[in-house]
Amino acid sequence: MTVRLATMGMSGCSGCHIALLDTGVALLDLLKDVELVYSYPIVDVKNPIPDNIDVALVEGSVRTDHDQEMAKEMRRKAKFLIAFGSCSAFGGVNGLANTFDSQAGVKYVYYETRSMGEQRQVPSEHVPTILPENLRLSDVVKVDFIIPGCPPFPDEIAKVLGALLAGETPSLSTKSVCDECPLEQLTAAPTQLRRIYEIPEPNKCLLSQGFICMGPATRAGCKAECPSRGIPCTGCRGPAETVWDQGVAMLDALAALEEKELAEFKLPRITSTFAKYTYASSELDKIRKRVKQK
Amino acid sequence: MNPSKASSTPKRKRKSKPKAKAASTPDKLRIVSFCCHYCSYGAADLAGSSKMPYPLNVEIIRVPCSGRVDPLHVLHALENGADGVMVTGCLKDQCHFVTGNLHAEKRMMKLQKWLETIGLGGRLEFQLMSAGMAKRWVETTKSFYDRIKELGPNPLRKGGK
Incomplete structure (x- = not known):
């Protein structure tokens, strides 16, 4: 039986996906039993999220309404949802944006920067609306497990995925x-x-x-x-x-x-x-x- | 089963739970004060026994040393609606545990800065006093109470204002 794996990125840098590819030989071993059904940074297709996902790795924090919708859709379709990386698990470096007013940031980007040229207005189409707060994934949906790290360590990713494939409960170190x-x-x-x-x-x-x-x-x-x-x-x-x-x-x-x-x-x-x-x-x-x- | 039987049983009236005692002060401001066992608790005790009046709003929590107070304790107190938090310890070089008060001072000074960034600035006070300084205890509580009165109640208090 193959396990249907999906990965998704929200507001993040795709560094966690690179870390996933960086698992190297361990990834090749995993791919014998895994079918990668959805992963836009790797497969380069943004088709709708397929149904019946067994394990989903979600990278990045929830910063826009688009992220929020995607997170909810992924939760509906995935049986086991993993917050992948520190942005998704704790808010990450993006979370420091909470010390500033988000609307002031929007105003600066679209009205005050020189490179904006003539068109000084907030676009209403094609760009998702920014949320007032930067949220972690568990603020929006229920999360089953976290893989922390910025980026997560390849060995740990392989260990967690391997444990899931073997039907065991993955665990993280409890030490400092x-x-x-x-x-x-x-x-x-x-x-x-x-x-x-x-x-x-x-x-x-x-x-x-x-x-x-x-x-x-x-x-x-x-x-x-x-x-x-x-x-x-x-x-x-x-x-x-x-x-x-x-x-x-x-x-x-x-x-x-x-x-x-x-x-x-x-x-x-x-x-x-x-x-x-x-x-x-x-x-x-x-x-x-x-x-x-x- | 006779359905009427079930309905005929008299409904028990639930005893209303005794409501938590509201602060007996007229303005209902509540100030949590962490006092160290060896000095500032003694100062507060002396102020009481020598009948020096200080605001009723101050509620004392005795801790072994002011160094025991974690910044998280202060944050939890504010989160649960305390209008002000006081941390008091021994005078410099008089700490029973040698450096506890100095550690507490560093923590609280930095926490004060942090609280300013989230809109709760001025609600944390740190003071050093010896067990004989009842007058200083009274002055500190009075001036801190005045400051909290000016700031108004904590926005996080349950049940609004």
């Missing part, structure tokens, strides 16, 4: 990135904050050296690829199992690590550092939406 990190742990608190362009000491914990590494609050499964190469974690895999809100948890943790110099350092964009990928699903954004409604 620090649990997988090979760097030497230091107990000393940092004495000064360091920026990403500075060169770290090799094989020593980046957070202890003063780099803002989101490892403690981030879900494991990436084998700590960034920190082990000297690049601080930005938290693309969303909150770890025991973390309620990634941004707040990191704020909490960093206060304990900070010394005097750090305390005086004013993070110019606290939100985009601590809640880069999860702002649209954070406690803070939840409150902001409710304040705005009233």
